[in-house]
Amino acid sequence: MIKWTVETRKLSEIKPYEKNPRRITEKGLNDLIKSLELFGLAEPIVINRDDTIIGGHARVQALKRIKGKASKVEVYVPDRLLDDKEVQELCIRLNKNVAGNFDFDMLQISST
Numbered sequence: 001m002i003k004w005t006v007e008t009r010k011l012s013e014i015k016p017y018e019k020n021p022r023r024i025t026e027k028g029l030n031d032l033i034k035s036l037e038l039f040g041l042a043e044p045i046v047i048n049r050d051d052t053i054i055g056g057h058a059r060v061q062a063l064k065r066i067k068g069k070a071s072k073v074e075v076y077v078p079d080r081l082l083d084d085k086e087v088q089e090l091c092i093r094l095n096k097n098v099a100g101n102f103d104f105d106m107l108q109i110s111s112t
Contacts, residue, residue, distance in 0.1 A: 002078045002079060002080070002082075003078070003079040004046075004076045004077065004078055004079070005076070005077055005079070006044070006074050006075070006076060006077075007074070007075055007077050008072050008073070008074055008075070009047070009051060009072065009073060009075050010071055010072050011060065011063055011064055011070075011071055011072070011073055012071070013051050014045070014047060014051055014052075014053055014060055014073075014075070015050075015051055015052045015053065016052070016053055016057055016060070017052050017053050017054060017057070017087065017091060019084075019087075019088060019091075020053070020057050020091060021091065021092060021095075022057065022058075022091075022095055024057065024058045024061060028058065029058060029061060029062055029065070032058050032059065032062045033062045033065060033066060036059070036062055036063065036066060037066060041059065041063070041073065041074070043056070043059065044056070044074065044075065044076045045059055045060060045073060045074075045075045045076070046075065046076045046090070046094060047075045047076070047077055048077075048078065048081060048082050048087060049077060049078060049080065049081040049082075050081060052087070054082070054087055054090050054091050054094065055090070055091065055094035055095070056075075060073075
């Protein structure tokens with residue numbers, strides 16, 4: 001099993017994964033910027049040992065756009081370099097693994 005550690009990286013050192021299958025929309029990015037300005041970075045950015053993003057492409061893009069942003073960010077880093085096949089699978093799993101569904105009745109009650 002891969003062990004993960006929390007490390008700090010400069011935003012300028014973090015590289016996008018060129019095979020990232022997720023496309024980021026301008027609306028989605030703007031919504032994320034609002035969320036980051038309100039709550040900060042509540043979900044970690046996951047990178048490979050070579051500083052390539054595995055999970056968090058949109059968060060990195062949004063952080064780079066926020067005025068007065070920090071130049072450094074905490075990231076999760078594996079204890080070994082993941083190969084391309086592992087990166088591709090993890091990239092998808094980080095965006096797709098869902099262990100449940102929303103209870104929309106509860107969400108409606110909570111928002112009133």
